[in-house]
Amino acid sequence: MNYGFIGFGHLATAIYQGLKNEKDIHFAYFDPMRKNVELPFLQPEELTAFADVIFLTVKPQDVVSVLEQLRPLRREGKIIVSPVAGKSIAFIENYLGKDQPIVRIMPNLAIAYKKSVTAFATHHPNNENVNEIYRVLTKLGKVVKIDENHFDLFTSVFGSGPAFILAFLNVFRNKIREFNLPESEIDELLVQLTEGTLSYFSENHSRCSIEELIRNVTSKGGTTEAGLNYFYEHQMDRLIEGVLEAAKNRSIEMSKMS
Numbered sequence: 001m002n003y004g005f006i007g008f009g010h011l012a013t014a015i016y017q018g019l020k021n022e023k024d025i026h027f028a029y030f031d032p033m034r035k036n037v038e039l040p041f042l043q044p045e046e047l048t049a050f051a052d053v054i055f056l057t058v059k060p061q062d063v064v065s066v067l068e069q070l071r072p073l074r075r076e077g078k079i080i081v082s083p084v085a086g087k088s089i090a091f092i093e094n095y096l097g098k099d100q101p102i103v104r105i106m107p108n109l110a111i112a113y114k115k116s117v118t119a120f121a122t123h124h125p126n127n128e129n130v131n132e133i134y135r136v137l138t139k140l141g142k143v144v145k146i147d148e149n150h151f152d153l154f155t156s157v158f159g160s161g162p163a164f165i166l167a168f169l170n171v172f173r174n175k176i177r178e179f180n181l182p183e184s185e186i187d188e189l190l191v192q193l194t195e196g197t198l199s200y201f202s203e204n205h206s207r208c209s210i211e212e213l214i215r216n217v218t219s220k221g222g223t224t225e226a227g228l229n230y231f232y233e234h235q236m237d238r239l240i241e242g243v244l245e246a247a248k249n250r251s252i253e254m255s256k257m258s
């Protein structure tokens with residue numbers, strides 16, 4: 001199959017990175033700025049003719065101009081894949097028609113390392129090529145079919161989530177600058193902390209809840225308990241929930257913009 005990216009920024013690069021060794025997929029892209037990348041650059045008309053699968057990897061504010069550009073072009077049998085935050089399948093159908101198979105996805109940048117958690121929705125669940133795209137995405141991490149009305153929360157937790165987790169880690173990072181270690185060593189320590197925590201979680205989650213895993217590393221009257229008391233007394237759990245709500249609400253707002 002031929003995959004074409006309209007817009008070749010962060011996400012398209014990550015998807016390409018994750019898929020570039022697939023033997024049966026050929027790639028090309030269009031972007032206003034020609035990029036220094038190994039895949040062919042094609043003008044939008046050529047790209048649309050080339051691609052069986054067209055990825056709309058542009059920012060939400062640019063998607064209307066792309067859809068207007070696609071509207072008059074021959075698109076029979078082609079699948080449109082949109083990761084665009086806040087833009088529904090119905091929104092895209094308004095430009096391309098209801099017969100156009102559209103797949104809405106919400107991945108994150110870990111798709112480059114085949115570790116994305118990707119939401120998947122379509123109005124054409126019986127289309128063979130749509131199901132093939134689902135199968136290909138499962139090679140790039142976990143894929144979950146969800147109702148489109150859950151995409152705003154999914155975008156907040158799994159699309160923006162890596163940035164929130166990194167912002168949390170950055171607080172740790174700024175604190176351990178007190179050690180006066182080289183910056184790269186600080187990063188390595190944080191990577192180890194994160195990987196160790198994730199291994200502890202992934203090895204044990206099938207038999208222990210997160211609360212139990214926290215209890216297992218919390219001695220009565222100890223340092224972890226002191227930190228956690230501060231965490232809950234200052235309602236940091238509520239604050240973090242607020243972060244997720246803010247991102248979700250922004251996704252809802254964006255879905256109302258034309």
Ligand SMILES: NC(=O)c1ccc[n+]([C@@H]2O[C@H](COP(=O)([O-])OP(=O)(O)OC[C@H]3O[C@@H](n4cnc5c(N)ncnc54)[C@H](OP(=O)(O)O)[C@@H]3O)[C@@H](O)[C@H]2O)c1
Nearest residue numbers: 006007008009010011031057058059060062083084085109
């Ligand atoms: N990044 C993520 O982690 C992530 C995760 C999930 C979903 N998404 C969604 O994926 C989409 C792309 O995000 P991104 O982070 O990859 O954005 P990005 O890095 O800004 O990439 C978008 C690219 O599209 C180009 N572009 C602008 N107008 C265009 C047009 N008319 N035709 C073709 N290309 C055009 C941009 O060029 P200029 O820079 O010159 O304008 C840029 O190179 C967004 O809608 C976002 O909601 C992103």
